[in-house]
Structures are given as C-alpha cells and as structure tokens.
Amino acid sequence: MYEKLTPPTTGSKITYKEGKPIVPDDPIIPFIRGDGTGVDIWPATEKVIDAAIAAAYGDKRKINWFKVYAGDEACDLYGTYQYLPDDTLKAIEEYGIAIKGPLTTPIGGGIRSLNVALRQIFTLYACVRPCRYYPGTPSPHKSPEKLDVIVYRENTEDIYLGIEWREGTEIGQKLIKYLNDELIPATPEHGKKRIPLDAGIGVKPISKKGSQRLVRRAMEHALRLPKAKQMVTLVHKGNIMKYTEGAFRDWGYELATTEFRDVCVTERESWILSNKEANPNISIEDNARKVEPGYDALTPDKKKEACDEVKSVLEAIWHSHGEGKWKDKIMVNDRIADSIFQQIQTRPDEYSILATMNLNGDYLSDAAAAVVGGLGMGPGANIGDTCAIFEATHGTAPKHAGLDRINPGSVILSGVMMLEYMGWQEAADLIKKGLGNAIANRQVTYDLARLMEPPVDPPLKCSEFAQAIIDHFGD
Template sequence: MPHHLTLLPGDGIGPEVTEAAVQTIEAAGVDVVWDRHRVIGATAVERGRPALPPDVIDSIQERGVALKGPVTTPVGQGFTSVNVQLRQRLDLYANVRPATSLEGVDTPFEDVDLIIFRENTEGLYSGIEYFDERLEIADSIARVTKRGAERIIRFCFEYAKANGRGHVTLAHKANILKKTSGLFLDIGREVAAEYPEIEFDDRIIDNLCMQLVVNPDDYDCIVSTNLFGDILSDLTAGLVGGLGVTPGANIRDDMAVFEAVHGSAPDIAGQNVANPTAMIRTAVMMLRHIDEDDAATAIERALFDMYREGDVLTQDVGGTATTSEFADALADRVGAEKDA
C-alpha cells in the first residue's frame, strides 16, 4: 500500500533539496503518493494568501505526516514564522533534533551522537508579546505549563527507552527563572523517577553550552524548553558540521512534520549548489516514523559511504558536486543496494 504524505518544498533552496530527498526515497523503493503544496510562506503572501494556507493544514491533518523544506521567515517584521505556526496550529509539541557525526566532515569531534528534545509550543515562543509605545518597553511572556513540560519530558524518556539510550539531561535556568525553569525542572525530576533504568541529571543552560563544546561525549538525550532547546539544537549541529547536515522533526502522538533545520538561503537559490544532506537525513527520520526501516537504513548507509569516500560532495563540505549530482550519485547507490 502506498503512503499518502504531504510535501511542502518551501522556498529559496527548499525545492532543490526537497527534490533530492524525494528522488532518494523513490530510489529506495518506497511507494509514496505526495500531496504537493508549493505555495507557502512568502510565496503565498505575495499572492494574497496567508503565509500558512488552510489547505496545507488540512492536508497534514488528513495524511498525518509531512516532509517540509525550508521557508523564509522575515526578520523583525512581516508574517509569523511558518514553522512556528505549524507547530502551534498542529500542536506538534516535540521538536527532535539529532546531531550525529558524519565521517569525512571536518569537525573538532568524532563520534558525536546527541539528540535534543525541545518543547515546541510554549515558553518564550508562545507569541505573547506587548509593546508600550509611551514608555517604549517591549515585554515577552515565557509560558511554561505543567502539561506542556510533562509531555515533552516524557516523550524524551520514552524515546530513550525505545531506542536503547540510557542518559537524559534536562537543561534549565532555574537558578534565575525560578518559576518557569523551576516548574520544568520539578516536573523533570518527577517524570525521571518513573524511569529508574535511565540515568538522569540536569544542567544550567549556560554551563551545559560550555560543557557541550568541551566534552560532548558526556551527553546523550537533552530535553529543554523552547528557546533553550532552539539554541542547543544549533549548537550541537555545529559539533557535527552545521545545519546543512543535520535533520529535524516536529512530532505529536498522531502527527509529524519532518523538516530540514537550515534556512532557505535565498542568495544561492536556483544555483544547484545547495547541500541536500540535511533534507535527506530528515527523510530518513520520516521513513523510520512510517515503519520503512529497511529503506531508511539503505539511504543512511549509502549517505555515510559517500561522505566517507568523499568523491561526490557539495562545495560546503569540501567537494565540487552540484545538488543534482550529489542526489543522482546517492540515488544510484541506494538503488543498487536495493537491487542487490
């Protein structure tokens, strides 16, 4: 039976890297019927539509799973981030961001294997902001709820349990933010007590950032609130080569949107030079989510082999290949392995 999934190519380099991922999925022999939505974000606004059109929401709700390319977000003005809207409108409370080393990518560390679990719908990204024009004061409210904290922390522990990962660290700032971070930490300790087989500790966020760039091997699964998790996700991506090679997912119990975590890079859009690795690794996460483990493993193995050999890589990681050349080479490897 085919999988009926939503495809959001995005804008900027989004369509290029998304097509590379789709090509790789097809090479792995996975039967997917895509519901494609090309008008989203700035493209939709330019056509007089909402940045997140209702038909996109309807498609994801109907199909349950989406693969999404990057979408440009205006800085300081304009429409609210499509990513934030998707997470809040669909209540995709768990942002999952693995940071796993790729052999062949020049980084300060080898064999990094971390996963950041970020609460995705509240905290400082709740969108509760005020501006007092008379006093010229801007306020933002960091909202942490017991329900929101408990479900992301429990999601992290359940993931660790299901995937044989034995260590969870909770990142917070409870020494200063005694109510919001304090609540998150208290609930973390309560939930951790239900999983005695998993080692649990907590770290103050600034200390954790320092520890991660010194001894990343000391950490495994890290769970945190929205803003801290956002920062940690990019920091740990930097440990393994950057946002161009790291995947991401936004998940709730019955729905998921898998998205590359890098930006839309409009300065290189249409030049066929973008690295599709992050999008392809995101597709691997999606395939595992829909129980296509063999295909996911085949793609991952072929991708790792390409990086290990280093013959066909894009410019950002020291190669000379174009986006399409990289995608073609990977698809050929995946197809050959499937047919073997």
C-alpha cells in the same frame, strides 16, 4: 474539500492511535517544496527517499506524494499574504505526516514565522533534532565523532508563544504599571524591583502539561536506544528562573520517577544507591554527607531535608534498583543551560538525549549541529499526538536558489527521520549508509567540499549528491 489542491488518486491515509502513527504500505504524504533553495533540495530529497523505499521493499511499499503550498509559492498561487493557506492546513491535518523545505519569514500578513505557526496550529509540541557525525564531514571540532545527541525541544510554549508588547504601546505600559504598582509589591521576594516604563515586555509561560508531555516523549525515545545511550538530561536555567525553568526541571523529574519508575534512576538516586552498595553499613547521615556538598555547613532544616531524601530513596527503590540494578536503568539528570553548551564540546560523549524548553532548545540544537558539520547536515522533526512535520533546519538561502549547488543533506536526513517514524527502518538505514559513504568518498556539495583537506574541486551539484547517495546504497 480543497480550493486549489488535488490529492493523489492512489494511496491511503495515515492514522494515529494513542499518539503513534498507523502507516499503510501506500501512504499519501503532503510535501511543501519550500522557498529559495527548496526548488533544488526538494527534488533531490524526493529522489533519494523514493529510491531507498524501492531498494528496501521493491513494489511492496510506496509513498504517494501530495504537493501542498506554503511561503512565497503559496502567495503566487493563492494571493498576496496567503503564506499558509487553509488548503495546506487541511491536507496536513487529514494525512497526518508532512515534510517540508525551508520557508521564508513572511512580510505582513500577521504571521511572524511559518515554522512556529505550523507547530502551534498542530500542537507539534516535541521538536526533535538529532546531532550525529558522519565520518569525513568537515568540522571545527577536534573530535566531532564523540557527539551523538538528540535534542528534544518543547515547541509550543516559552517566549516563542509570542505574547509580547512593544515599548511605549498603551497595553505594554498598562501591564508594566500593573506589575510595578500591584503585583511586584504584593510579592515580597521581588523586593523593590521595578520594570522600566520604556521596556518592551513579554511573557514566558511554562506549563506542567507542556513540560511533562515533552519529557515523556524523550523518555520513550531513550527506551529505544542501546543501553549505553539510555540517558535523558533536563536542560534549564532553574537556578535563576525558578518558577518557569526550575519548574520544568522539577516536573520532568516527577514524570520520569512516576510513569517510568521501574526503568529509570535519577543521578542523585544513583549516588545514594552506590554509596550504600560501597558500604552497606553507611548511616543515613553519612550517605547524605556524600551526596550533598557542604553538608556540615547546612542549617539543621537543610540537613534534615538531605537525610530525608536519602531515607526516602532507600525505602522506595533499594529493592528494585539497588545491588547495581540501577546501572541498567535510564539515567535521568539535569544540567544548567550555559554549562551544557560547554559540555557538548568538552565532554560530548557523556550525553544522549537533551530535553529542554523552546528558547534553550533553539540555541542548543544549532550549537550541537555546528559541532558535527553545521545546519546543512541537521535534520528536524516536529511531533505531536496526531500529526508530525519533518523539515529542513536551515534557511532559504535565496541567492543560491535554482543553481543546483546547495547541500540537500538537512532535508534528506529529515526524510530519514520521517521513515523511522513511519517504521520503515530498512529504507532509512539505506539513506544513512549511502550518505555516509558518499561523504567518506569525498563526494560532496560545495559547502563541505571547500572545508575538506585538501578541498574537493569540483564539488558535486545538489542533484549529483543525491545520485551519489543512491549509488552508495549497496556499498
């Protein structure tokens, strides 16, 4: 079946049912070491994961690791430009879960990004990036412990689909002329807008299916959280991009209030319900006046629309959500993207799950990671209905490769996410405990050591940090 790979002789395959993994006690899991510092951080990660499983379950559970290849290491084995060989794709598809270190951006070969390619090939539509603070981690933020969010980023659409044309190309110019001469004039709301002929041009597809399956995952995750954290915020620029990002917001609300109607309430619904709770005799119009800023300045049609919204909410959910019952539901709201970048710093404890599109999610997850200590401590997962890949979120840092000094925290915490996804929570908790205790005891790699007060000298090596995590399992 494989050209150059030999699967483990022991172990079982992970299967899926209705989008959920069915995990045996001895799963075979492919791993990609990664380029650059992958040579250091993967052995450290494997050691920590194996130790946690042994500590939690003894000999009852075990991962059978299956080495597969991507990036520069794949080119060395399979030939020039073979950054993502068929062997690797077959193995990931067959075994259902994989974990990987950082991968280089290919030079030539027709692949823009190996990470993006893997997400698109396996339809890993949900990129999940938890951002939480481990006490003692140096941070530029005054109160990093207040931020505890999970970014759900749609992984397969938006401008990351990569459909674009360079300035001056024949097809690019044809498209611009077609838009300028045919489509824009036929759409009155675009007025006299024109696209310059010397522009590069790309498309930004946002679909209902893609948006709603992402929000569904976010809502399902919210149900697993403590009540105080059961919130989902739809992040968008729908005030400007009404038919793409605005549609994402609308489709998200639609999904939440249909599939999750009994267990969720929107922010606006909560205002309407609480207004009636505070004043049972409040009129529909006075309720609308409290909900809609500037109600008295609205046109008659807009006033009617606001009143109809109030009436509809009360008729539909007062019996199930009124009298304070909405306070035990998942809160679903939305925020403009530029606003949320401010609010994760100024009001971080008001948010829990942030669901957004591809580009926004890329920016937002890295910005949130910076608050709690940087990408060196930022895990990531890419999840679909029949496959999941867990990964380091930082780059390859080739100048540090082979020096045993880089922080393996990102891929170790991605391993934690993998264990949680598999249902092996006890092992995941041991790693989180060990990591937190190592940091609290100032046993850290150079990137954290130099920022601590006072700086830690000497810092731990990558391999030593892994051992410190293991040593703190029992604390």
